[in-house]
Each structure stands twice: as C-alpha cells, then as structure tokens.
Amino acid sequence: QKEVEQNSGPLSVPEGAIASLNCTYSDRGSQSFFWYRQYSGKSPELIMSIYSNGDKEDGRFTAQLNKASQYVSLLIRDSQPSDSATYLCAVRFSGGYNKLIFGAGTRLAVHP
Amino acid sequence: DTGVSQDPRHKITKRGQNVTFRCDPISEHNRLYWYRQTLGQGPEFLTYFQNEAQLEKSRLLSDRFSAERPKGSFSTLEIQRTEQGDSAMYLCASSPGQNNEQFFGPGTRLTVL
Numbered sequence: 001q002k003e004v005e006q007n008s009g010p011l012s013v014p015e016g017a018i019a020s021l022n023c024t025y026s027d028r029g030s031q032s033f034f035w036y037r038q039y040s041g042k043s044p045e046l047i048m049s050i051y052s053n054g055d056k057e058d059g060r061f062t063a064q065l066n067k068a069s070q071y072v073s074l075l076i077r078d079s080q081p082s083d084s085a086t087y088l089c090a091v092r093f094s095g096g097y098n099k100l101i102f103g104a105g106t107r108l109a110v111h112p
Numbered sequence: 113d114t115g116v117s118q119d120p121r122h123k124i125t126k127r128g129q130n131v132t133f134r135c136d137p138i139s140e141h142n143r144l145y146w147y148r149q150t151l152g153q154g155p156e157f158l159t160y161f162q163n164e165a166q167l168e169k170s171r172l173l174s175d176r177f178s179a180e181r182p183k184g185s186f187s188t189l190e191i192q193r194t195e196q197g198d199s200a201m202y203l204c205a206s207s208p209g210q211n212n213e214q215f216f217g218p219g220t221r222l223t224v225l
C-alpha cells in the first residue's frame with residue numbers, strides 16, 4: 001500500500017511566525033514531491049515541487065527533502081492570515097505512470 | 113485565462129441518473145488526469161491520459177465510470193447510474209510531462225440525491 005502521511009492539524013501559528021508542515025511517504029523509490037495549497041471550497045494550487053535531497057526556496061516557501069528518511073517538509077516564513085489553508089503533500093511513486101498520491105492534508109491557521 | 117477549465121462547476125442529480133463532466137487542459141499539455149476528492153481527504157487518482165491514450169485507471173474506478181480524451185485535447189468523465197457515494201469534487205489536472213507538475217482545474221462538485 002503506497003501511502004503519504006500528514007498530520008491533519010490544525011496547526012495554529014501567529015502572524016509573522018514560521019509554519020512547519022511535514023509529510024512522510026512509504027515508497028523509497030519515489031522521485032517527485034509536491035506541495036499544494038487548497039483553500040476551503042477551492043481546488044489545489046501547486047506551490048512547490050522538489051526532486052532532489054536538500055532545500056528548495058521560493059519566496060517565503062522552502063521545501064525540504066530527505067529521501068533516506070522518506071520525509072518532505074514545507075516551511076512558510078513570515079506567515080500571513082492569507083496562508084490559512086489546507087496544505088497537501090503529493091508524491092509520484094515509482095513503478096507506475098504519473099499519478100500523484102496525496103496525503104489528507106494539514107490545515108494551517110495563521111492568527112493575527 | 114489559460115488554466116485548466118472544467119464544466120459544469122456544480123451538478124446535482126438524482127440517484128440512478130447519468131452525468132458527464134468535461135475538462136479542457138492547458139494548451140499543449142499532453143498529460144491529463146482525473147481525481148476525486150471527498151471532504152477531509154486528499155485527491156484520489158482516477159485515471160490518466162497521455163495524448164488520447166488512457167494509460168492508467170484506478171482499481172477503485174468501477175465499471176460505471178468511463179473517461180475519454182478524443183484527439184488528445186479535452187476529456188470527458190461519465191458516471192452511469194450514479195450512487196450517493198459518488199458525491200464528491202471531481203478534479204481534472206494537466207501536465208506538460210517534463211517534470212510531472214500537475215495543474216488543477218476548479219473542479220466539478222457532484223451531489224447525488
């Protein structure tokens with residue numbers, strides 16, 4: 001069973017703080033990892049992709065990947081109330097075509 | 113707007129009826145995916161097209177579900193004899209293929225009464 005696990009939250013952080021979202025996956029051979037943001041009632045929006053070990057930064061977002069530990073995380077610096085959403089971790093598992101396996105998401109609440 | 117589009121955005125139907133949804137991918141994206149999402153869960157893969165070829169179909173997809181992508185452009189997803197358990201958000205995504213970044217449309221919310 002190929003799985004992607006996330007803490008459902010809610011993760012509550014004050015405005016201006018760093019939000020740290022975590023994700024683990026079951027398939028050691030996975031090569032592609034994605035973070036999506038989903039506002040309530042809307043569709044997922046791609047915010048970060050990462051393919052190799054280490055950090056990848058894009059504005060206030062940093063994705064971190066550790067394939068040995070089968071762990072991927074998303075850091076949001078200077079969190080804003082507009083960042084309040086559900087963050088979905090998605091993994092392209094090895095051995096198949098290009099489907100993504102999603103975690104159930106972590107709900108982030110940024111309070112003023 | 114050059115993003116993925118889906119039609120209709122909302123569909124209410126009675127149990128036993130057939131429904132069809134349409135997805136128009138981003139221009140020149142040769143890969144198209146259908147997912148289903150229920151409340152509190154992440155999207156769940158249904159099927160995948162590369163150009164007009166349907167290359168993968170979830171084992172969760174019963175024979176009441178069928179999808180097509182004629183000419184490798186838009187795609188349709190049909191659900192026959194709908195059941196209340198089919199109520200969900202049906203999401204379409206497209207990808208250019210190089211890095212598998214998938215971009216989602218706004219979704220079609222289906223309610224089966």
